[in-house]
Structures are given as structure tokens and as C-alpha cells.
Amino acid sequence: MKVSLLEKLWTVWNPSILDSIDGRPISSSIRGLFTDFEYDRLPTNPYVAALLRPEVVLGLIVLYLVSKSPLQWAMKVTRFDSTSGAFHTFIALHNLGLAVFSWICAWNSWTAVLLHVHQFGLWSTYCDPDGRLWQNGLGVWSTIFYISKYYEFLDTWVLVLKGKDASFLQVYHHAGIVFCMWGAVASQSAWLLFVVLLNSVIHTLMYLYFFIKTISPTTEIKIAKYLTMAQITQFMVGITCTLGVLYMGDSCDSQSSRFALVCLHVYGWGLIALFMAFAKRKYKKS
Template identity: 35%
Template sequence: MASGRTISDNASAILSSPPADIIFKLPIGIELPQGPPEGSLLSSSFHILMDIRVPVTVATLYATCVHILNRSRGQGAEPARFARTALFRWLVIAHNLFLCVYSAWTCLGMIFSLLRTVTEMSRTHSSGTSSFWRGLCSLDEGIWGHGLNYYGFLFYLSKFYEILDTVIILAKGKRSSLLQTYHHGGAMISMWAGIRFASPPIWIFVVFNSLIHTLMYFYYVSCGLNIKVPRAVKCALTTAQICQFVFGSSLAIAHIFVYYFDPSIGQYTSCLVNAGQTFALWFNVLYLAPLTYLFIGFWIASYVTKPQPPQVRGTSTVSEEGMLARN
């Protein structure tokens, strides 16, 4: 095993076989990782919100309520009275603007934290790929304690707030699609797993998803302000969502094979060090597989086989409003 090698040159990371003792082991008895810095937003509630019953209960209630409402209202339901008012329109714009700004803040914060961590690693130890991977993987010195435990935790909480996307769709008299419901329900549990077990690959989903969300919610703000958005842009955004799933999952899986040199012990160590980290990785990848399939089906139906409906300035089609940016 690569983890048993010692080497004087610590300038590079290596690829080797996965750590067989944890690759498919259930995450039992693993302590909570370091939470957000004391005094930060909701840091005192970290232990409570990391209870598995929180995301499972909310996701189950969410999916159940959506299913009941979809069946009871049928096709072509009338919008709620409040949804026809100017106040509702401006509340929706404010909601989308908030998520756009928050997503941009998260994406930039994570990128700067990652660059700062890797730079510090390179200064204190030799530069190279080993410093990069140590910055990503080490729980003691890496990105987890320098930003991911904070931005990632808030990103996990944002998945609960994003339920309002579905509330908006239902208020407008539309149905919540399987893609919509599956995504929001699964995202809560997937992000919980990544943060609960401090799985290094979760940085990928925080960075990539927050970037896509910035673009998507900016699109919705534009639509709400009656700004015409070309159909090619909508297609590009949906394509970007699919690419994020495929590329992100592939990069996440690569973490299993990475070993970086740890000068504190004088040998190579695996990027993933316990069963909780590998469990979170597999859970996220398995969750994204059917989500990718649903998005590809939506892309084909919307941009290949579906005839283009007439567009009204500043609006999108029902299917696009339900699934394009609600990711």
C-alpha cells in the first residue's frame, strides 16, 4: 500500500489503490468534526443540525407534501390569489436575488479559502501536487478548518431555504416535477453527509454548485425584471448543470485514489481516512447519478424534441421555470 511508503521528496502526490479497510464500511461511531468558528452564524446549533433526523424528516415531509399537492390540484390549477399580486412578484425577485448573491459569496469565499490554504501549505512545506492535495484532504491543516466547515455548513442549511423554490412554483398553479422534488429532497441529505463526516470531496459540490446557482438565480432575477433572455443562454445553463454533475462526480471519485505526503508522520497518507468520508462520497455520487439522468432527459425534451413555444418578454416556459435553475 502507498500509505506505508516513506520518501524524502514531498513535492508530489501519488495515485494508488483505494484504502480497502474503509472503502465500503458503514460510518458507525464517528465523532462530529470541527464545526464553524465560535460566534459565527448558527455555530452554536451545529451539533443539533447535524443530527441525521433533521434532513431526513424535512426531506420526507417536503416530498410527501409536494406529492399530495400535485395529486390534489391536477393539471392547469389556478394560481393562488396572492401569486397574482405585485407584492408576490417582488418577493420572488428578492428571493432569487438573495440566493444569487449568497451563492456568489459562497463560491468566492470557498475559492479564496482554497487558494489561501494551498499557498500556506506551499510556504511551510515544499510546493507541488502534494501541498495541493494536503490542502484539500487534511482535516487538521487543510481547507476544512480554513473555510469549508463554515461555508459548507451554511450551504447545507441553504438547501432547506431553497424549498421556497417549490413553494413559488406551486403558488403559481404549476406542478413540481419529479426532478424538482428529487433534487431538493436529496440535496439536504447529501450535503448533510458531506459536512457531518467532513468528507474532503464535498468542497467540489460547494464550489461548483454555488457557481451554477449564481448564474441560475441571476437568470431568474432577469426574468422577474422583464429582461429578455435568449434561448441559447437557457440551453447553456442547463448544459452547465449537467456538466457540473458529471465532472464533479468524477473529480470526487478521484479522491479515493489520492495519497499525499504528510511531513508530520514522514510518509504518504490517504486523502480519505475513515468510513464516514467514503460513505459521504458514495452517497453524493449515487444521488447525482439519477439526477444527471433526469436532467439529460429534460435537456432533450426541452431543446431537442420539444417545439419552441412562443416566448413572452421576461418569462420562461413552465418546464424551464420548474427545472432550469432550481438546482
């Protein structure tokens, strides 16, 4: 098979991280995500397998939602110093690490999707009827990106450790994306390409912004408000571009995948409203 110039220039780093033991979706129905979940088909990696179990996912979300009070109690008992240099360094490295990680996800996922479009066309990419796109890069990076959402709970905990209150927007954002991405990964949903492609780019810029503000709080970054608008835009673009999956139904994607997509749409409209309210408050004088 002749290799194109695009394939020579772009390659996908495809780590060996499976989302099922046989390479097929764990769930294809709504019941398959919950009461009929096929535990025997979970991947052999115990950490990935644990984060695909529905009871673990829901349990971790609940723990995240109630984590504020225990964390405040632990701070009081240990007399945690949020002004220490070590904690400040940790926050900077946390933000820089997530910026680099998001860029790596963006590079590899964009490469995988563009190569697939080049080789097999838009229809095969959009619905991925034979699962080829999922197996050739999208699945690995969607799974990795999904797992990283648990680490991002630290964003909220850092605020608590600094003695600040996490906004409803932030808590809603972190809890909701975990649930939606879990359902999509368990269903091997090709529509996740819109989530991973867009969100990885936005997060690269967002965490780079946080890193700069951490090491230099007085630095004025005038384009910050455009980053908020970019976040709102990604939600609108993602929702619009995935409507076709719901319209085509079983001919494009499974029932469980469409259920996760509906959850994402509801969640996404909530984020749009919350981000618009945030932008109005923060930048009304700009």
C-alpha cells in the first residue's frame, strides 16, 4: 500500500491501553451501561478496568462532590500552609503538566482523525461503522483523556486548600464530563473525537494561562476573555456537529453511545449557560 506524504509526516503515538479485553465496545445498550454491564470484558489493566466499572465511576463522582468538608477538616488538623513555596511550586507544576499533557493529546488525536479522514473519508470518520478509527488512535487517546478527568479534580481541591470556594460551574464541569466520557468510552463512541479534539486544544491554552498566572500573578493577559469565549464556542460546535449521530440513530451509533451523547448535550447546554454568566460577571467592564 502506497504511503502518502501526510502519513510520512504525521504519525500517531498509540500506547497499548485497551478499553475492553476483545477490542469491542463493552456496552451497546443503556442497560449495558448499568444493570447488564459486562464486567468479564473489562481490560486486563486493573486501573483502566476500575475506572470503567459503573459503580466505581459513580462512587468517585459522589466522593468528589462531598470532598470539600473532609479536605477542610484535614487542613485544620494538619495546619496546612497554602502560602508555602512548596505548595506554590506544586500548583505551577500541576498547571504546566496539564498544559503539556493536553498538547500531547491534541497532537495525537488530531493526527489520528485527520489521517483517518484522508484515508477513509468523512462518513467512516463520523460514524466509524467498522471501529477502525477507534482502534487506530481515537480510542487510546479518548481513554487517556477520560482518565485524566479524574486527575483534574485537583483543580477544585487546590482552591479548597487555598481557602477559596469552588464555583458551581467548576464542580458541575468536572463531575459532568467524567460521567459523559465514561459512557462514551464504554460504548467506543466515534463522536468523542469532537470532545477530545476541541477540549484538548482549549485545555492546552487554559492550563498554560493558569501556569503563567501562578508564576506571575501580576501579569496581565488581555486575551483571557477570548479563552472563555473559546470554551463556550467549543461546546456549541461540539453539540451542533454531533446532532447527526442522534438523527441517524442505529445506522450511525449504538443506543448506549447515543444515551451518553444526550447526557453530553444536556450537560453542554448547562455549561454554556454557566460560562456565559461567568463571562458577563468577569468581563462586563472590559
